[in-house]
Amino acid sequence: MSAEHDQENQPETQPATVSGEETAVPADAGILPDPEELGFPQPPPTVANKLGLVKFNLDTQPHLSIKNAGVCQRRCRQKFCTHSCPAQVYHWESEEKRISISYEGCLECGTCRSGGCPYDNIEMRYPRGGYGVQYRFG
Amino acid sequence: MNAGQHKPGANGTVPSRFDAIVVGGGPAGLAATFTLASAGATVACLERGTWSGSKNMMGGVIYSHPTANVFPGFWREAPLERLVTRRDMWFATTDSAIKASFESADFGQEPFNSFTVYRSRFDKWLAAQAAAAGAWMVTETLVEDLLQENGRVVGIRSGRPQGDLEADVVIIAEGVNPFLTEKAGLASCPPQAPNVALAVKEVLALPKEKIEDRFDLEPGAGAAIEIIGEITGGLPGTGFIYTNQDTISIGVGVLLDSLVDNVTEAYSILDKFKQQPQLRRLIQGASPREYSAHLIPEGGYRCMPQLYGDGVLVAGDAAGMVNPINSEGANLALLSGQMAAETVLACRRHGSFDRDALSLYRQQLEKSLIIKDLKKYENATPFLASHPQLFGLYPELMATIAREFLTVDNLSKADKEKLLLRLFRSQVPARRLLKDLFDAWRSLT
Numbered sequence: 001m002s003a004e005h006d007q008e009n010q011p012e013t014q015p016a017t018v019s020g021e022e023t024a025v026p027a028d029a030g031i032l033p034d035p036e037e038l039g040f041p042q043p044p045p046t047v048a049n050k051l052g053l054v055k056f057n058l059d060t061q062p063h064l065s066i067k068n069a070g071v072c073q074r075r076c077r078q079k080f081c082t083h084s085c086p087a088q089v090y091h092w093e094s095e096e097k098r099i100s101i102s103y104e105g106c107l108e109c110g111t112c113r114s115g116g117c118p119y120d121n122i123e124m125r126y127p128r129g130g131y132g133v134q135y136r137f138g
Numbered sequence: 139m140n141a142g143q144h145k146p147g148a149n150g151t152v153p154s155r156f157d158a159i160v161v162g163g164g165p166a167g168l169a170a171t172f173t174l175a176s177a178g179a180t181v182a183c184l185e186r187g188t189w190s191g192s193k194n195m196m197g198g199v200i201y202s203h204p205t206a207n208v209f210p211g212f213w214r215e216a217p218l219e220r221l222v223t224r225r226d227m228w229f230a231t232t233d234s235a236i237k238a239s240f241e242s243a244d245f246g247q248e249p250f251n252s253f254t255v256y257r258s259r260f261d262k263w264l265a266a267q268a269a270a271a272g273a274w275m276v277t278e279t280l281v282e283d284l285l286q287e288n289g290r291v292v293g294i295r296s297g298r299p300q301g302d303l304e305a306d307v308v309i310i311a312e313g314v315n316p317f318l319t320e321k322a323g324l325a326s327c328p329p330q331a332p333n334v335a336l337a338v339k340e341v342l343a344l345p346k347e348k349i350e351d352r353f354d355l356e357p358g359a360g361a362a363i364e365i366i367g368e369i370t371g372g373l374p375g376t377g378f379i380y381t382n383q384d385t386i387s388i389g390v391g392v393l394l395d396s397l398v399d400n401v402t403e404a405y406s407i408l409d410k411f412k413q414q415p416q417l418r419r420l421i422q423g424a425s426p427r428e429y430s431a432h433l434i435p436e437g438g439y440r441c442m443p444q445l446y447g448d449g450v451l452v453a454g455d456a457a458g459m460v461n462p463i464n465s466e467g468a469n470l471a472l473l474s475g476q477m478a479a480e481t482v483l484a485c486r487r488h489g490s491f492d493r494d495a496l497s498l499y500r501q502q503l504e505k506s507l508i509i510k511d512l513k514k515y516e517n518a519t520p521f522l523a524s525h526p527q528l529f530g531l532y533p534e535l536m537a538t539i540a541r542e543f544l545t546v547d548n549l550s551k552a553d554k555e556k557l558l559l560r561l562f563r564s565q566v567p568a569r570r571l572l573k574d575l576f577d578a579w580r581s582l583t
């Protein structure tokens with residue numbers, strides 16, 4: 001994940017910027033030779049691979065939490081969130097019997113608050129202003 | 139609160155009172171902001187992203203007519219990828235596809251029909267237009283709550299220190315996750331899986347010439363392909379593949395309800411989709427540049443919130459203004475944002491922003507295509523959700539029929555016809571087919 005976390009550069013202490021200013025859209029970095037084109041079939045990229053292409057401005061404060069761990073433990077057999085979240089933010093830790101949350105890779109889609117957890121057991125907010133995902137293309 | 143706004147005479151500090159505050163710098167919010175600022179109102183637009191567009195994703199077709207309605211002649215300056223000259227529709231199974239293609243000379247002439255765009259760049263351009271018209275563009279600012287007095291919205295509370303701002307009216311244009319619309323008590327459907335589709339998309343880089351070769355395009359021209367069928371894993375949804383200058387946007391959107399019921403991941407569906415042989419050929423050798431995910435409101439007319447209240451209006455995705463059949467929401471967002479702004483300007487003349495005065499917004503929407511279309515397709519999402527055969531069995535049968543007719547072997551065409559008819563009957567009782575067709579006609583046309 002090409003994460004940027006720069007203590008000096010926290011949006012909190014920085015004046016808001018006018019849109020229209022130059023952004024982080026990089027000049028095209030050139031196209032790498034693709035193993036597939038050379039005849040090697042490739043397994044589909046993992047979600048971690050996919051997220052590696054996404055730029056994030058990491059917040060130190062998580063913006064996601066589980067409301068009631070007991071519901072995950074006892075009521076929810078399928079652990080739906082581990083499938084419905086498109087960024088695989090949620091993992092079932094079978095030893096500890098709890099959901100762990102990698103909020104850093106959250107794409108802020110809102111699935112987990114809109115039925116992605118059928119028990120409505122996830123508290124999802126947006127990260128603070130300026131933090132979180134920063135699409136270059138979108 | 140500071141803003142890097144370079145306005146003649148401004149000292150860099152955002153005033154704490156405005157004629158109007160717009161929450162969200164997407165197409166809806168920016169159309170509203172631009173329209174208000176152009177008419178001389180003092181308006182602030184608050185956007186949580188570092189720039190407008192940095193949080194936003196769509197398939198990528200922007201329609202020229204509604205956009206030009208708000209931003210005349212936008213195509214001369216806006217960052218556009220390709221002028222769409224061809225729109226295709228594929229009915230695809232995992233290994234075959236029936237393709238329908240539409241091209242028109244009109245598409246290539248002013249005012250054009252549509253363009254592909256990257257939202258991260260396009261929204262940023264829209265925001266720059268609003269700033270140039272004199273609006274206060276405040277980015278990196280999450281609006282956390284609405285300020286209310288006796289049930290009337292009087293401003294917003296942001297996450298910044300001294301982050302309260304007041305205004306005669308607040309336009310909520312926060313997109314598909316309606317946190318503030320819910321807080322204002324205006325939402326009519328709870329945020330639930332039957333009311334949204336989850337879309338995932340990848341941007342894949344490929345040299346210009348290869349794109350133009352593979353998609354059979356003139357230089358600079360673009361294709362937009364919509365795909366339905368078994369390729370969404372038999373779940374109610376659609377796929378798309380759009381051409382940009384030197385990338386391809388490819389994605390799938392599936393009703394969240396069915397993803398959850400089937401314990402299926404949206405990205406797994408996209409991965410399989412990319413392996414479909416006819417699609418694979420188009421994207422072969424392209425290298426991934428970005429992955430993204432976004433919800434689409436599918437509740438339609440049924441889930442439309444209260445569109446106005448005392449001191450508040452709701453526009454765009456936040457108001458559920460997406461046509462569930464084609465997911466074209468940016469155009470409705472632009473138009474509704476513009477209408478919200480025009481309502482505010484009309485109310486300003488009378489000096490009243492209460493519910494009654496602002497109900498003009500709803501009246502204007504009723505007259506426009508927005509509510510007419512939303513009403514027309516009111517039953518589309520429930521229909522699609524309850525007829526999975528449209529996404530699995532029927533495209534499969536269509537492909538079988540096409541394959542049999544186009545394959546030359548030692549069966550006569552008459553024998554093939556008999557064979558197919560028998561196959562078809564065994565899969566779909568005639569009565570059911572008729573009923574499905576009738577229901578589809580009623581809900582989708």
Ligand SMILES: Cc1cc2nc3c(=O)[nH]c(=O)nc-3n(C[C@H](O)[C@H](O)[C@H](O)COP(=O)(O)OP(=O)(O)OC[C@H]3O[C@@H](n4cnc5c(N)ncnc54)[C@H](O)[C@@H]3O)c2cc1C
Binds near residue numbers: 190313460
């Ligand atoms: C996969 C996909 C494909 C699509 N394809 C098309 C297409 O080809 N053509 C088309 O016309 N439409 C398409 N759409 C629909 C279209 O993207 C939306 O309808 C449109 O973006 C809605 O505009 P909006 O301004 O209402 O919301 P958004 O574009 O979502 O903008 C909302 C803005 O508000 C900001 N925001 C939210 N909450 C806050 C807050 N509390 N404080 C501050 N800022 C906030 C967000 O960061 C965002 O910038 C597609 C959608 C998806 C998901």
Ligand code: SF4
Binds near residue numbers: 066072076079082122
């Ligand atoms: S889907 Fe909801 S209840 Fe189930 S494990 Fe995830 S958070 Fe817990």
Ligand code: SF4
Binds near residue numbers: 085087109110111431
């Ligand atoms: S908002 Fe979307 S990406 Fe983020 S955790 Fe929830 S489901 Fe996952």
